[in-house]
Amino acid sequence: MLTAPAKPHRAEIEHAVRRLLYQRLGRPTPRAAQAPRPLLVNVSARHCHLTPEAVETLFGKGHELTPMKALYQEGQYAAKESVTLIGPRSRVISNLRILGPCRDLNQVELAYTDAISLGFDIPVRASGDIAGTPGCMLMGPAGFLELPEGVIRAAPHVHMHPTDAEFYGFKPGSFARLKIDGPVGMTFDRILVRVSPDFKLEVHIDTDEGNACGLGPDTPCQLLP
């Protein structure tokens, strides 16, 4: 089962229109409009990534994730399926969304606010770097799954294509700054740069970070060295 191919994001269309307009008007194109892609900053709510085996344990033999909503990164989606997370003090978060497709490791990404309400002390980690992190129990309609590790606060990060990395002058694994304007304007000083030919330019911050800077759909954002 697949989701319909994602339509071009509104920001992509605006970006293309902006470039054409400057061209037509014979005006110098501002640097932001020269960028290979528009800068999207999206808030990732808590979620998990699962292996095919974990999905079967939680949802039953032979079960596969059902795509519900395509995400901006090519091929990624929010699944219809969600799980219940049981924390160290038997406190729970229900409806923890699963993001697909399946991966080769199980990982739960929470904001600090979530972690505090559950009674977890979780580290900030790059996605996939889960050695020595706390575990938890997941509950699905067909069973329980104990994760010995994998609960993290994802380091705020930016996905980018090599052409974006070249334009902005970032190396994979380095840190970019992200300036957010508005009444509670702030600059994230450590946005982890992740580069892949499969990536489109997109910053992911969590709900705490999004709420702290009051990020809205029209908030001006700038990626800086």
Place this chain on the structure above:
Amino acid sequence: MLTAPAKPHRAEIEHAVRRLLYQRLGRPTPRAAQAPRPLLVNVSARHCHLTPEAVETLFGKGHELTPMKALYQEGQYAAKESVTLIGPRSRVISNLRILGPCRDLNQVELAYTDAISLGFDIPVRASGDIAGTPGCMLMGPAGFLELPEGVIRAAPHVHMHPTDAEFYGFKPGSFARLKIDGPVGMTFDRILVRVSPDFKLEVHIDTDEGNACGLGPDTPCQLLP
């Protein structure tokens, strides 16, 4: 009733010791140690300020707030009393702490995460600037109090004595920057500067902001122009 006079804060003692050490060693004192006071950054959890009349409505005729814990600012305290806040969709927050002493206006300060869970859309405002903000219902053991306005997200701000303002070069009402180090290091670009001879140097950020930057007791913080 009064709380015991607050002992010098650990940061104040460290600040004094640091200065003496540099003096004794005959070494040049770093700028942070030259500051009139140490820089304290504290997280303000959601709370409210009430008028004496509001306290009587909620807790009964003649009732006065009982200090429970002295705050860093001289004379300010967390009261033993708390109220229940009822939001626009009948969702509630119980145990909303009252900060004393009483003021001449009623004001509720929430983080965005609180506001979202209650179903509020609240603006970022300086304390006291509540015209046109949403209201709410408060419930105490002796009665209800309807606030026509006063629910805000407090703008992140710094209290300072005029000698601090002079040292750092800040004018009242201007904005300072606050650089927080650590794995999710960030720089708050709009910390409202509040100056009074009654103030000790202290930054107040809310729980979203504190969680977003992962502020801990040993996190290095720097106030910048």
